[in-house]
Amino acid sequence: MMLSTCSQRYLDMFPIFTVRVERLKGFCEFVGQEYHNILGHGNVCWMSMLTALESVLKMYVPLKSFFISEDKCSVVQRTMFKDPLTELWLAFVHGNLTVFSDTIKMLGGQDRCAVESAAILRNVEAKLTARRNDNFIPVLVRGLLRELEENGAMSKESFLKTTQSFFTMAVNYLQAWGKHSDDLKDLHGLLLKRQPLREEIQKAAVTLQEKCPNVTINEDALCDEVTGLQEFLNGGSLEEWKTETPLSHRWSTVVTHFKENDIPHTNLARLASVMCLPGSNAPVERVFSQMNDLWTAARNRFTVPTIKAMLIVKTNFNQVHGEAGQRQSNPEEYTFF
Template sequence: MEKEKSTAVHAAQHLCDLQEKLLERKAALFMGLKVKSILATQERPQVEVFKQSVHTFYEGCISYLQEWSSSFTDMKCFSWTLLEDPPGWDEVESSLRCVSSKLPNIHINETELFDEVTSVKTYTSDKIGLWDRDIKPADERWAEIFTHFKHQNVPFKNVAVICQFAMCLPGTNASVERIFSLMNNTWTNERNRLGLETLKALLITRVNFDGCSEFHARLVDNHSLLKKIHSNMKYA
């Protein structure tokens, strides 16, 4: 779960999938063939004791997962944002209810949201197979959708609010620890006079760009930014 770009929605889904697998194994009292072959040579009382131990083991695992994943309960209704299937309104409505309760000051127009979800559903119906083949992560799928909608003047502001809420929550603290590590490597004793804004800019650049080539490509196409770099504005 500690992969890059893993969100709380991913974590909730992984935990739910793992819990379902364990429940299936518990119901079948799953044991490997090698274990079963060894049990076949044992006395019945010993076999029953071992089976009870296996059952207890599965019970303990499931109980631990249920307790550990309780903090992710609210995130299950956002699983549609992973775009593994075209979204349905019932799923989105559950997310809307959650966002409205967590962020009461954020207004989302339900009528507009329904139309936006319909547009997303139409666009994704032919895209999901291609995305799955290319193993395209959810954030890139949404970026493609919103870019297309922007060029085609298709509204998406309400569904974007829900997506931002779902994807801004990290699934683990690995990404935060990674940034602290980058900060320590950047803000060294030799560079202890770095200003906070400069440090922030360096970290944003290093975290959000895949190497210097991508950063360079973004720069050369941004003529207004290049103009500022070559002027005194970079010192402002």
């Protein structure tokens, strides 16, 4: 936060001012450090923050010298770089930002459903809680904290008190905004990450019928269907599926097996239908991005039906390069409107 509010706008000027870049390169040469490009962080894009912090930490010594020696450096920026704790807190944020960046990547997956997203958020909440309880200190921070303690600039107790507040606030935020997904935890057995227990499937059926009274599930018949599911998974499917195998592919494989072998699965299919709930608005945002690429100022005479047809083609017919260099379609990734 300190970087983005105090100096980020100034750092963004480096790529467009050649003279300033050359002066910064001179600082790097003076302190004997390799020059790295200073990357900017977009306020609307969380994913850029980690990369921006990495570039700043690699260049922190020359950057500090550069800003302090600047005649036109603002008071806020000069104060920030003169503060001996600045590098410590930037390193602390960098050490924990990976948790948030990885979570955002997983939540933004094309085939992510609401139940998966709820499990991901609960997992990151558990990670942050564990870091708080264990008084977690990133590796890069340990050396900086040791130096500050020796110089009397900060005590370890004061540092841990602040970090405890950080983790507590993050956990409270996730809990407050994740209340709407509390009921989804009863459906985690349907994710097929492991062999689902019969009790988990029964609990999922009860929860679904409570939240969706129009959904009818015969729990007696469901018991036999769960037996068939467990037998199928015991056949080696769990080992064949990789960790990144989409949930839609897992259930598609199960339903196809049941149909081909005339195994009843009506109630199980109704349970699995809840996996159609989207986990985020990321796939929709991607469609809007594709539309903006197609419907430009130079091509503004497209009709709505034409744009719709083009988007359906681009969304549903994702093509990847085959091993032989030929383009092959992947029907398992089709997404129908």
